[in-house]
Amino acid sequence: RIGCVSAFQGVCGVWWWWMFAITTLRRCALLSFFQHRVSGMALCPMYFDYNATTTIHPEVSKAMLPFITEHFGNPSSGHIYGQITKNAVEKARSQVAALLNCKAQEVVFLSGGTESINYALRGAASIQRKRNLGNHIITSQIEHIAVLETCKYLETQGFEVTYLPVDEFGMISEDNFRRSLTDQTVLCSIMHANNEIGTIQPIHRFVQIAKHHSSNILFHTDASQSVGKIETRVDQIGVDLLTIAGHKLYAPKGVGALYVRSGVQLSKLIFGAHNHESGQRSGTENVILVVGLGQAAELAHRNQKQITLSLKRNRDLLHSTIQHHLGSHKDILKLNGHSIHRLPNTLNISFRNINGTELLDRLSKDIAASCGSACHSDEVHISHVLLAIQLPTEFALGTLRLSCGTPTTEDEVLRCGRSIA
Ligand SMILES: Cc1ncc(COP(=O)(O)O)c(C=O)c1O
Structure with missing residues (x-):
């Protein structure tokens, strides 16, 4: 009888330990999921991808x-x-x-x-x-x-x-x-x-x-x-x-x-x-x-003139902020697109011998933007637009498209420019 009881207690003990382990694991998984969500939300990188899509007004x-x-x-x-x-x-x-x-x-x-x-x-x-x-x-x-x-x-x-x-x-x-x-x-x-x-x-x-x-x-x-x-x-x-x-x-x-x-x-x-x-x-x-x-x-229609002006102001401030913070390294930076006949919100820039994808990955907690090239299974794909303007490869690979929107603030522009530089 004593043998039966201890066997029963042994099984229960094992069962109890299993339940404990599974519940703890579940809690951890849940916790890490929430931690991820919460930190993801709290990070909220600044949005500089308005050419991809805009917020809804x-x-x-x-x-x-x-x-x-x-x-x-x-x-x-x-x-x-x-x-x-x-x-x-x-x-x-x-x-x-x-x-x-x-x-x-x-x-x-x-x-x-x-x-x-x-x-x-x-x-x-x-x-x-x-x-x-x-x-x-x-x-x-x-x-x-x-x-x-x-x-x-x-x-x-x-x-x-x-x-x-x-x-x-x-x-x-x-x-x-x-x-x-x-x-x-x-x-x-x-x-x-x-x-x-x-x-x-x-x-x-x-x-x-x-x-x-x-x-x-x-x-x-x-x-x-x-x-x-x-x-x-x-x-x-x-x-x-x-x-x-x-x-x-x-x-x-x-x-x-x-x-x-x-x-x-x-x-x-x-x-x-x-x-x-x-x-x-x-x-x-x-x-x-x-x-x-x-x-x-x-x-x-109602606000067209102000929209164009304020987009342009932010775009140009972003450009000059990056130039300013690059200091003596300014010459690695190249502006793409027409200097005058260009969308007022679009800043497409290339950094010589810098990997644009890696740069955006490193900045992903601060800035959401697009790059002009992408890596697909070890193959680098340069966008058809950059190829058409015959941008040299050492610049094309380091291309970022930063596009401002009407909600973009001057403070965001300054912080974005500083982070990138
Ligand atoms: C120039 C241009 N044409 C067409 C489209 C496609 O528009 P939609 O996403 O509404 O199909 C886009 C969207 O990225 C675009 O930028």
């Missing part, structure tokens, strides 16, 4: 809230619930139109920059071919991947694409552009401002040259990065098609707009009901996000 979230909590109607419904959301979508259309200085009916809402580019390029290329006007497209080597990939796809469909080179500042030459036009050219797509180096192209000049060559040519510009940062008016630029991405101007992600000049027809990309977006983009409108984009457009 408080007035934008405020405008969207009633359409999350209260107004749920389908804009296509004839009753009052539908009328409320329909009116909200139309108000947003007018707000975007005011920012671009175009007519409200020339604005089509869709899911963002990428869809807008796809619709513009594929829709225009296909309609031009149906009309037997030609099969040649002109774009540039520094376009966003959404344009480059769409052009590659169009090449598989029998289109010929010219990818124009840029100079060391990221500018396309007018002469090159003129020379690349042929009697087959039906579509041009040149970005307004580059997302990496910020260079702004003189789109109105390219439009003039293209239209002078042939009035049949359709001109699209990807203005995802310029709208909201600088004045971008379609009447001044003269394009037929212009892309906006909501999350670059303090609206949410997943919403965008395409300006389609009155009279321009595009082949449809998304099929379905004919009553949405004047038959141009089927699918029940994303009322909440569209309202957000409208409000963001109104804010940008």
